[in-house]
Amino acid sequence: MLMRSLHVARGPGRLACTAVGTTARRAFVGTMKMGRCFGSEAGKVGEKTAEAAAPAVEAKGWWSSAQFWGGMGALAGWGMTGSAVYDSLYNGPEVISLSMTPVMIVHSSLFARWAFVVKPQNLALAACHASNVVAQCNQMRRAIEHKLATGEEAMVKDMGMKAAAGAVGLAVLVVATPVLQPAIVGMGIPGVSTFAAAPAGPFTVHFWAPMSKWLISGASFFDLERPTDKISIAQYSALTATGMFFTRYALLVSPVNYLLCSVNIALFGSSAYHLGRKIKADYVDPKKI
Numbered sequence: 001m002l003m004r005s006l007h008v009a010r011g012p013g014r015l016a017c018t019a020v021g022t023t024a025r026r027a028f029v030g031t032m033k034m035g036r037c038f039g040s041e042a043g044k045v046g047e048k049t050a051e052a053a054a055p056a057v058e059a060k061g062w063w064s065s066a067q068f069w070g071g072m073g074a075l076a077g078w079g080m081t082g083s084a085v086y087d088s089l090y091n092g093p094e095v096i097s098l099s100m101t102p103v104m105i106v107h108s109s110l111f112a113r114w115a116f117v118v119k120p121q122n123l124a125l126a127a128c129h130a131s132n133v134v135a136q137c138n139q140m141r142r143a144i145e146h147k148l149a150t151g152e153e154a155m156v157k158d159m160g161m162k163a164a165a166g167a168v169g170l171a172v173l174v175v176a177t178p179v180l181q182p183a184i185v186g187m188g189i190p191g192v193s194t195f196a197a198a199p200a201g202p203f204t205v206h207f208w209a210p211m212s213k214w215l216i217s218g219a220s221f222f223d224l225e226r227p228t229d230k231i232s233i234a235q236y237s238a239l240t241a242t243g244m245f246f247t248r249y250a251l252l253v254s255p256v257n258y259l260l261c262s263v264n265i266a267l268f269g270s271s272a273y274h275l276g277r278k279i280k281a282d283y284v285d286p287k288k289i
Contacts, residue, residue, distance in 0.1 A: 066120055069249035074124035076241040077111075080104070081128055083234030084135035093146035095230050098159060099223060100216070101140050106166075107212040108132040114209035119254040177203050199255035210250075210260040217266040226274070228281035236275040243268030 062068045084104075087095065108129040115125035147156050181203040184196040200206035216239070243264045250260035 063248075064252065066249065066252035069245055069252060070120070070122045070125060073242060073245040073249050074122060074128055076238055076245055077125055077128035077132065079238030079241060080108075080235065081132040081135050083232060083238050084132065084139050086234050087232055088135070088138055088142065091232065093142040095232055096139050096143040096146075097223070097226075097230065098143055098147070098155070100235075101136055101143060102159070102163060103212070103215045104136045105133055105140065107209075107216055108136065110205060110209040110212045114205045117205060200257050200259070206255060206257055207259065210257060210263045213260070213263040213267055217263060217270050221266075221270050224273070228278050231274055231278040233275065233278055233282075236271050236278065239271035240268060240275050243271055 112126045112129035112133065115122040115129065144156055147153075181196055185193050187193055195201050196203060198204075202208075243266075246264040247261055247268065250257045250264065
């Protein structure tokens with residue numbers, strides 16, 4: 001009887017404890033669900049607030065797009081390559097400029113490298129300049145063969161000596177750069193050391209590629225009275241377009257290249273001048289009676 005009474009007495013208590021425990025668990029689970037719900041809502045509100053606070057990314061138009069101007073520059077570059085191929089197929093070697101063609105070979109060699117390392121990278125431009133090196137070398141071969149056939153061996157020899165001297169100077173500069181640049185920078189010379197350490201300084205292709213274009217512009221400026229029958233419309237059209245596109249492109253790449261911008265302004269002017277003379281001589285003056 002006593003054990004039965006104790007069992008009965010403990011029964012309601014155990015039932016009560018079980019009921020209390022169940023109720024507590026349900027309350028805890030409900031609290032967790034509410035917490036997750038409120039947390040989720042709070043997270044969404046936070047995300048919306050962050051999105052609202054974040055500055056809007058403005059889409060770049062064509063005027064501020066390095067890809068656009070770089071692409072147009074690459075097209076103009078392919079025009080130079082195409083003009084060399086066209087001239088080799090349809091024009092005689094007498095129209096090939098022995099002052100311009102070697103410069104074009106050096107220029108395209110440097111710009112093929114520049115287009116590969118500049119940011120954003122321009123593989124289309126690198127490919128067109130590599131192709132132009134091959135095309136211009138073929139033009140150079142044709143011009144040399146023509147000069148030799150017409151008895152101008154002295155001119156060919158003189159040109160060869162100048163090319164060899166230039167190649168030796170370039171090789172020395174390339175080999176000495178790893179030693180020479182740190183030495184100049186370490187001297188702390190105002191202006192000079194800063195320039196030597198610059199991202200587009202004289203020990204980088206970002207400097208020498210534009211300098212090669214100055215050679216092209218210089219060749220055009222020093223040959224202002226060149227007979228129009230020796231001017232290639234295809235070549236100078238491509239050079240004029242290149243000068244126009246690269247004037248803007250040079251300000252959108254990294255590192256920004258003001259030297260490249262300035263030389264393309266000069267290239268545009270000189271090439272457009274020769275192109276205008278050629279068009280006037282071939283298509284305007286013959287119409288006069």
